[in-house]
Amino acid sequence: MKQHMHKTEKSNFCLLLAIGLFSCLFLLSPLSGSHHAYAQDASESAEPSSAEEGPSGEDAPSKEATSSANLGPSGLPIPRFVSLKPARVNIRVGPGRDYAVSWLYTKSGLPVEIIQEYDNWRRIRDADGTEGWVYQSLLAGKRTAIVAPWERGKADNVIDLYASASDTSRVVARAEAGVIATIRECTGQWCQLETQGTRGWIRQGKIWGAYPDEVFD
Structure with a gap:
């Protein structure tokens, strides 16, 4: 347990949508x-x-x-x-x-x-x-999730969100590590996220907020 601790910087995370929209989340x-x-x-x-x-x-x-x-x-x-x-x-x-x-x-x-x-x-x-x-x-x-929080601060920390639960489907958005989104459903392998009015599917292992193999809608 961390007691009487202070972080000196605010954390700001950005969602890069495929349509070019740029939005920061505190x-x-x-x-x-x-x-x-x-x-x-x-x-x-x-x-x-x-x-x-x-x-x-x-x-x-x-x-x-x-x-x-x-x-x-x-x-x-x-x-x-x-x-x-x-x-x-x-x-x-x-x-x-x-x-x-x-x-x-x-x-x-x-x-x-x-x-x-x-x-x-x-x-x-x-x-x-x-x-x-x-x-x-x-x-x-x-249910909400953070996209790949363990990737924050790394050079290549942008994760693709897909139109369906498949790596071969169309990329509808790109989320920087640390983005917070609502979980619409999880299949045990994939989760559908929604943020800033955009929905997309992401590998379940690339978010923090759902357990491996957890299924819900």
Whole structure:
């Protein structure tokens, strides 16, 4: 678990569409300034009070995901992928509001993996391996993915998206490593992604946000 850490640069990732459209997506920003003061402000705006606590909003997982994973206290599989619901989410070092905030995420729809449950709190892990606790109502069952995050920073980090689930089909878009997209469906080998109004198919092993061989629609 990473605590009291700071990233000095914002991460910006770009989608290069085949039609020539260029669009940048903001992913993650660090805590800045005085850590404890900023964490308190973020807590008030990012987490619900006891009167605002509601259902998690997590959708039921696919049968394939349920049968291949252990079930947590909620009856849902552990681990499982979800996404961040609001644009500001505090990540704490423990399952409760008395624990310090270690990270502030500022990207709605960011995919994360739930790896543990405790009461109404979920321990999550992001694509970089950072772990922490978040209140369940700040998570959504909407499935999203990051395109090849392990390729970020490399010279040749653009991935083709195809018109159908085949390498021989037409390329409809090109996505730079790190682009966030909604997953429409996965076949176990391919996933259809949608972002900026464009849909395309990508090899399942080239995204973070779906397990190998996982099938859902």
